[in-house]
Amino acid sequence: MKIAIGSDHAGYRYKQAIITHLQDAGHEVMDFGTHSEESVDYPRFIRPVAEGVAIGKYERGIVLGGSGNGEAIAANRVKGIRCGLCWNLESAILTRQHNDANVLSLGGRMMDLGTALQIVDIFLTTPFEGGRHLARIQQLDT
Template sequence: MKISIGNDHAGPDYKKAIVDFLKQKGYEILNHGTDTFDSVDYPDFGHPVAIDVETGKADFGVVICGSGNGINMTVNKHQGIRSALCWTKEIAALARQHNDANIISIPARFTSIQQAVEMVDTFLNTNFEGGRHANRVNKIACQ
């Protein structure tokens, strides 16, 4: 499975921990994030992740910025992307189960690295329930 990841200057440590964890689990990583703490613009790192997921180059995406909001708004501008801002593994599970989210957005300044790794693990190992949720998810895309 391929995972695309992108982050701004708030997330290099988070990205490293998540990438290391995912590689140990056998995932292939497409890395679009910065490795420094120098100020950058999160859209420059979010759009490539969204494109990877949107085009099928990646199965899922992980995006990280300080609040998680800016990069989440960025990737959600792409049709076919359902990115969820998550701050607990329970919300990560619900984002997959009920919303068929395909990108998880992590707020680096409001979660620990361990929480972030656990959220990503939960997100990637939770299936969409379909059923009553499928009709709702189908209504998300702009017509």
């Protein structure tokens, strides 16, 4: 799978670990930065991830920050993006099954790395259920 990823300084360490995890699993990863823990403005690194997913260049996107809230908001500003902020395994399952999220937002200060990696795996493997959920999603873009 082709995956775009980006973070601010607070999500940098987890981003690096997630990139390694994804590449080890055979995924193609495009890293939009940031490339250090130096303080940055997150929209610079999140918007390119969302835009790449929205135009179909990447199948999924992952964005990271301290809480993940600002990153989710930034990604969701891009038409066609359904970015789910996930904090545990159940939220990751539901964001895919019910919301067909195409971008995942994680807060590096909100969970340990092991949980973050599990959430990433769930996000990439859980299918969308469709049905009544599809009609709801279609209303988002009307």
